[in-house]
Amino acid sequence: xxxxxxxxxxxxxxxxxxxxxxxxxxxxxxxxxxxxxxxxxxxxxxxxxxxxxxxxxxxxxxxxxxxxxxxxxxxxxxxxxxxxxxxxxxxxxxxxxxxxxxxxxxxxxxxxxxxxxxxxxxxxxxxxxxxxxxxxxxxxxxxxxxxxxxxxxxxxxxxxxxxxxxxxxxxxxxxxxxxxxxxxxxxxxxxxxxxxxxxxxxxxxxxxxxxxxxxxxxxxx
Numbered sequence: 001x002x003x004x005x006x007x008x009x010x011x012x013x014x015x016x017x018x019x020x021x022x023x024x025x026x027x028x029x030x031x032x033x034x035x036x037x038x039x040x041x042x043x044x045x046x047x048x049x050x051x052x053x054x055x056x057x058x059x060x061x062x063x064x065x066x067x068x069x070x071x072x073x074x075x076x077x078x079x080x081x082x083x084x085x086x087x088x089x090x091x092x093x094x095x096x097x098x099x100x101x102x103x104x105x106x107x108x109x110x111x112x113x114x115x116x117x118x119x120x121x122x123x124x125x126x127x128x129x130x131x132x133x134x135x136x137x138x139x140x141x142x143x144x145x146x147x148x149x150x151x152x153x154x155x156x157x158x159x160x161x162x163x164x165x166x167x168x169x170x171x172x173x174x175x176x177x178x179x180x181x182x183x184x185x186x187x188x189x190x191x192x193x194x195x196x197x198x199x200x201x202x203x204x205x206x207x208x209x210x211x212x213x214x215x216x217x218x219x220x221x
Contacts, residue, residue, distance in 0.1 A: 001199070003197060006083040006198060010028075012176040014171065020043075020045030022044060023039065043065065056171045057172070088127045103119065124184065129187065132204060142170065154182060
């Protein structure tokens with residue numbers, strides 16, 4: 001399946017297993033462009049440390065009264081049913097998602113066409129794709145990649161349209177999701193990758209050689 005034939009949902013969470021997910025941002029790509037975005041803050045389910053607040057800018061009292069993230073089951077289950085999930089260093093997002101709901105509903109297997117999957121992943125991971133494809137970049141930190149690739153101005157313009165005014169910054173969920181989505185689009189618009197497939201993106205995002213080999217043999221899980 002060509003990468004533009006199914007929606008790709010780029011996700012970012014702010015929070016951790018202690019505090020719970022305090023904010024989510026989702027950018028849906030369709031046909032090679034940004035089609036939808038969604039974000040909101042969520043009530044803490046545990047302690048929010050001062051150190052964490054210094055990073056993401058969210059305090060327990062600032063999200064008090066919001067619905068907990070667990071109320072978003074239908075939304076995230078439907079995302080997984082419609083297309084693969086993506087993130088920048090997806091282990092964090094996958095771990096947080098599984099801490100709330102260990103499994104999605106039965107969803108399409110985007111590696112093995114025509115089969116079903118029962119996991120949130122595999123994920124398309126720009127934090128794994130870029131170091132393999134562009135080893136000239138010294139590190140894969142989100143802000144550094146965005147600046148190195150020359151996407152900061154475009155990101156700022158998109159944030160002005162899609163992000164709440166006080167969350168137009170790195171370590172805000174939708175802002176980071178937009179940054180990752182731009183990195184993925186920039187990669188896939190390059191002539192050498194325009195014909196990339198979703199299975200190839202998922203395989204290349206998987207660093208474990210056994211899992212990657214199983215995916216290449218269409219024998220995952």
